[in-house]
Amino acid sequence: MDHCAHSTTTGDAHPIVELPGGLAIREWRHSDDASKARHLNNKKVWDQLRNRIPFPHTEADAAHWVDFCHDTVNHVRSGKWTAEGGSEGAALPTNFAVTIDDEAVGSVGLNFKDDIYFRTAEIGYWLGEEFWGRGVMSKLLPLFMEWAWENFGILVRINAETYEANGASGKVLERAGFKCEGRRPDYVCKNGVIGAALMGGLLRPR
Numbered sequence: 018m019d020h021c022a023h024s025t026t027t028g029d030a031h032p033i034v035e036l037p038g039g040l041a042i043r044e045w046r047h048s049d050d051a052s053k054a055r056h057l058n059n060k061k062v063w064d065q066l067r068n069r070i071p072f073p074h075t076e077a078d079a080a081h082w083v084d085f086c087h088d089t090v091n092h093v094r095s096g097k098w099t100a101e102g103g104s105e106g107a108a109l110p111t112n113f114a115v116t117i118d119d120e121a122v123g124s125v126g127l128n129f130k131d132d133i134y135f136r137t138a139e140i141g142y143w144l145g146e147e148f149w150g151r152g153v154m155s156k157l158l159p160l161f162m163e164w165a166w167e168n169f170g171i172l173v174r175i176n177a178e179t180y181e182a183n184g185a186s187g188k189v190l191e192r193a194g195f196k197c198e199g200r201r202p203d204y205v206c207k208n209g210v211i212g213a214a215l216m217g218g219l220l221r222p223r
Contacts, residue, residue, distance in 0.1 A: 032116075034160040039118040040153060042125060042161055045083045048113055049121035055078035056122050056145030061072045064208065065183050066143055085113045093129055098136075098170035109168060115144060115157060122148055125161055127175070138165075140190075148183070158193040166221055177217040180205060187215060195219045 032041040045053075057063070058074040085091060089108055096106025101164040112126030123144035130137050140162075144154055165172060177195050179186045187197070195217040204214040 033113065033164050034157055036156055036160070038080075038113050040157060041116045041119070041155070042113045042157055042164075043116060044110055045086045045112070045121070047080060047083050050076045050079040050083065052121045053082070053114075053124075054148075057143065059146050061146050062143055064082065065147075065180065068207070086110050089223045093127075093169060093171070095168045096170055104169070106168075111138070113161075115153070117148065117153070122145075125154075125158065127165060136171055137176060138172060139176045139178065142189075154189045155192045158189060162193055162219065170193070173221050175219045177219070179215050179217070180207070181213040181215050187217075190217050193219070 028045045030046050032043045034042040054074050054167060063070065063072040072217045081190050092108035092110050094104040094106055095109045097105045098104045111129065112122040112124065115123035115125055125142040125144065127138040127140060177190050179190065197215055198218050199216045200213055202213045202214065203211050
């Protein structure tokens, strides 16, 4: 195998996914603040994201995100899940930096749900514009999904949502095994424009 996908511990910035060519996924660190701000302070990137992500994006915004990712309150317990005892493994972060030659150029992560949806999560990711069209996320996302299934036994399903107009993101999800499960017309409003969203899902491999 020419990749690795292994568990990580809190504060460990070693890659959880690593590929030839300098591609990796690892924990965020504050040395990424400037790089994150530079790549995310781009309206073309932000236009594909939710408004909760600040724009313009400053180094202070980036540092706040790294603090959020490091806060153990936002981590999720790993390990096998049982109805009686839940998961008893280490609490792991769920959001990571996408790096090229150790420079943070994007992000990928899981937003775990609650209530009756507590065994599901939503995938989210972005990538700096200068790296679009190179297959970066198409190579990394399937391995990130393997890491998620391996580490979070609580998960039985991972959801995804994309703007219908963002066909490239839909293709990335399709290559990672996600199935389009429906279209919601007039579901999102970004920059004053109302549009449709595509809903996707991926079930835990049997």
